[in-house]
Amino acid sequence: MKLAHVTLLFLCFYKSFCKDLLDNKCLTEKYTHLSCNKVFCQPWQKCIDGTCVCKLPYQCPKNGSRVCSTNGKSYLTYCQQKSFECLQPRAKFLNNGTCIAEGEFSVSLKYGTTTSEGIVEVKLVDQDKKMFICKKAWSIVEANVACLELGFQQGAFEVQKSFEVPEDLHVNSTECLHVHCRGLETSLAECTFIKKRTKNYQDLAGVVCYTQNTVSSANDSFRCVNGKYIPQKKTCNGVNDCGDQSDELCCKGCRGKSFLCKSGVCIPNKYKCNGELDCITGEDEIGCKEETELLTANMDAERKRIKSLLPKLSCGVKPIRPTRRKRVVGGKPAEIMYVHFHICCLVLIFLTALRGKYFVD
Ligand SMILES: [Ca+2]
Numbered sequence: 001m002k003l004a005h006v007t008l009l010f011l012c013f014y015k016s017f018c019k020d021l022l023d024n025k026c027l028t029e030k031y032t033h034l035s036c037n038k039v040f041c042q043p044w045q046k047c048i049d050g051t052c053v054c055k056l057p058y059q060c061p062k063n064g065s066r067v068c069s070t071n072g073k074s075y076l077t078y079c080q081q082k083s084f085e086c087l088q089p090r091a092k093f094l095n096n097g098t099c100i101a102e103g104e105f106s107v108s109l110k111y112g113t114t115t116s117e118g119i120v121e122v123k124l125v126d127q128d129k130k131m132f133i134c135k136k137a138w139s140i141v142e143a144n145v146a147c148l149e150l151g152f153q154q155g156a157f158e159v160q161k162s163f164e165v166p167e168d169l170h171v172n173s174t175e176c177l178h179v180h181c182r183g184l185e186t187s188l189a190e191c192t193f194i195k196k197r198t199k200n201y202q203d204l205a206g207v208v209c210y211t212q213n214t215v216s217s218a219n220d221s222f223r224c225v226n227g228k229y230i231p232q233k234k235t236c237n238g239v240n241d242c243g244d245q246s247d248e249l250c251c252k253g254c255r256g257k258s259f260l261c262k263s264g265v266c267i268p269n270k271y272k273c274n275g276e277l278d279c280i281t282g283e284d285e286i287g288c289k290e291e292t293e294l295l296t297a298n299m300d301a302e303r304k305r306i307k308s309l310l311p312k313l314s315c316g317v318k319p320i321r322p323t324r325r326k327r328v329v330g331g332k333p334a335e336i337m338y339v340h341f342h343i344c345c346l347v348l349i350f351l352t353a354l355r356g357k358y359f360v361d
């Protein structure tokens with residue numbers, strides 16, 4: 001990194017000097033996640049004159065698994081469903097696989113003082129009851145998706161606010177859902193959910209969705225293309241705070257854990273060398289460690305496979321069960337069960353040998 005960049009980031013850290021990370025001429029172009037001069041279009045979109053526009057469902061690749069939409073129809077692939085949604089935005093993704101009778105996904109906010117805020121509660125399609133979201137890993141990225149789904153066009157305002165919850169929730173909230181989104185989903189149903197145990201209600205995620213009342217257009221704020229204001233220090237940090245990505249598309253440098261593409265776009269560091277092109281100029285996947293190549297067959301995997309095919313009884317291990325000994329005059333003590341056990345092993349070895357002789361492919 002050049003000395004000038006380091007100095008700029010240093011100043012940025014201590015003062016609100018960060019406007020200089022933004023390219024003002026570029027900002028006048030009002031680039032968003034739909035600007036294919038800056039970013040890749042989604043697979044269900046195509047780039048025409050610098051803008052991502054909807055593909056028709058038949059233009060999607062044919063391979064994939066079936067998904068169900070909120071319009072009750074099932075589609076051959078996720079791409080087909082998303083291209084249909086791109087044309088008809090009310091028909092959102094519901095679940096992977098075929099449609100389930102009365103399958104329903106919902107997001108709601110509880111315990112807020114207004115309808116635009118609260119603890120986030122989700123009803124997954126294949127779960128009977130609603131569940132709360134875990135605070136851990138809940139970020140503005142997931143919150144933007146949740147608020148957008150709830151009808152707040154500019155996404156979320158903040159994720160830090162805590163809410164007063166009833167006493168019984170303190171006791172009962174032993175489970176929550178860990179959710180991960182990429183940020184451009186149109187429904188939380190498209191994000192990945194994992195069920196986790198939680199120790200207390202303070203581990204639950206809350207959100208304040210963005211409305212005209214929550215606007216704070218202070219001097220140090222940045223105006224996203226969608227009209228939302230975010231703190232200047234949240235621009236060019238690799239995180240899509242705006243929801244339309246406009247805070248990350250006109251950067252001369254990046255702060256935090258993010259990487260600058262030659263196109264002036266900041267992407268999260270975790271997108272570097274992740275096997276997917278994220279910079280349209282491709283440098284996030286250049287200079288990565290050489291891909292590993294298996295040069296010999298994995299005989300250990302074969303050994304495990306063979307082991308799994310063998311009978312479960314272990315030959316040669318003396319059974320622990322106590323046996324009754326009978327004294328024979330002039331002879332050795334008789335161990336009846338042990339003799340049976342060895343006979344059993346001999347039969348097994350014989351059968352295995354037969355199998356080898358007659359059933360080799
Ligand atoms: Ca940002």
Ligand SMILES: [Ca+2]
Pocket residue numbers: 271272273274275276277278279284285
């Ligand atoms: Ca990448």
